[in-house]
Amino acid sequence: MRIDREIVEKRMNDFFEACHKRNVKVTHQRTEIYRELASSENHPDAKMIYSRLKKRIPAIALDTVYRNLKFLEKYGLITVVGLNQDSQRFDANIRKHHHFVCVKCGRISDFYSASLDDIVVPEEASRFGKPLSINVEVKGICGVCGKKHKKE
Template sequence: MHDCLSLDNKQLAVFERACRDEGLRITHQRLEVYRELASAVDHPSAETIHQRLRRNIPTISLDTVYRTLSTLARHGLISKIDTVESPSRFEATGIRHHHLMCSECKKISDFQWNTVDEIPLPDGIESWGHIATRNVVVYGVCGNCLEKLENRAKK
């Protein structure tokens, strides 16, 4: 079982309205992929989402999950978290936040950093073009993994 939060009807209505605004049909697969992603707190990969969905939709293909995630991300309805060391991970778009990624267990945690969000960008960036978003990914070793590594070193 994975950690999850319940997805309420209001969140689902917001998603459906966003799909209509983007000109996307609201298909059963899109709803189920979004529902799974919106309820997950572990920033799952496409493969993990596929495994979870197969419990209730045994015929859903991995290709369908990939295509659905790609479409939803392209339309800004979900976020794709590109990582250096592991497959892309995904999350439902929500409050602006950044990510901590453990290089040992690959767990991704959210954190807010208002200072970074509000600080003016360096001079000259405006001439580059339109900045859509800012995202900070901080890499390191989480407390659980650090403790395990220290215990191994003591043995």
């Protein structure tokens, strides 16, 4: 489950460029953490990246992996899959709906939309298995956080 060498190299170039542009240090660990993720197709978590890297860099600390993943996310080089919350959030609304999630405060709002309810699972997705549900997640800055930001 590895990404094509060319794509990885392009990603590595983007990484170096982003580091230089931002004046952040290109450490061995940081480089290899990004390389590991950029070469993986299966959306690993921090532990998985850590244990793979441990073979090549035995002294690496798990905290370094976490720190750099946060760093890479902040600089837009990687994303966290899903909603990026620190705890599970629950919903008693069983009716088909979608979510607006504020990336600042984590507020989650339900919304209904006939047009979005109409979208069908494309073949590109059903190729991976039997679909059970399809939902749309909109990420953005909520009204409250938007106002806060203007004041600052």
